[in-house]
Amino acid sequence: xxxxxxxxxxxxxxxxxxxxxDGYVHTIDSKWHVSGLGYRPDVDQQxxxxxxxxxxxxxxxxxxxxxxxxxKPLWSRHLNFSNEFIxxxxxxx
Numbered sequence: 001x002x003x004x005x006x007x008x009x010x011x012x013x014x015x016x017x018x019x020x021x022d023g024y025v026h027t028i029d030s031k032w033h034v035s036g037l038g039y040r041p042d043v044d045q046q047x048x049x050x051x052x053x054x055x056x057x058x059x060x061x062x063x064x065x066x067x068x069x070x071x072k073p074l075w076s077r078h079l080n081f082s083n084e085f086i087x088x089x090x091x092x093x
Contacts, residue, residue, distance in 0.1 A: 041068035048074060063091065 018025075034043060034051040038058025048054065054074055060067050062075035079086050 037062075037071055037074075038067075041070050 031047060031050060033053040033055060034047060035055035035057050037043065037054060037056045038060045040058075041060075056062055056071075056075070060071075062068070062072045067075075076091055079091060081087060081091075
């Protein structure tokens with residue numbers, strides 16, 4: 001892609017992976033993987049609790065000041081606040 005002089009896809013791994021795994025990928029229940037949490041804070045609590053994967057795709061990452069306050073606890077509960085470095089970063093419990 002980089003050396004061809006044309007752009008087949010924007011840089012990243014998803015398009016090549018889709019080509020490589022064509023025919024080997026199966027649909028999963030959308031409740032298993034909740035994505036787009038950096039775009040939308042309006043996901044109901046039950047969906048968030050039942051999801052196996054929470055994907056904070058989008059600009060409002062929970063570790064940034066622009067993160068949605070109602071979603072920050074989903075991420076911060078996994079931080080080790082007894083760690084001096086984590087405490088110095090200014091994340092709120």
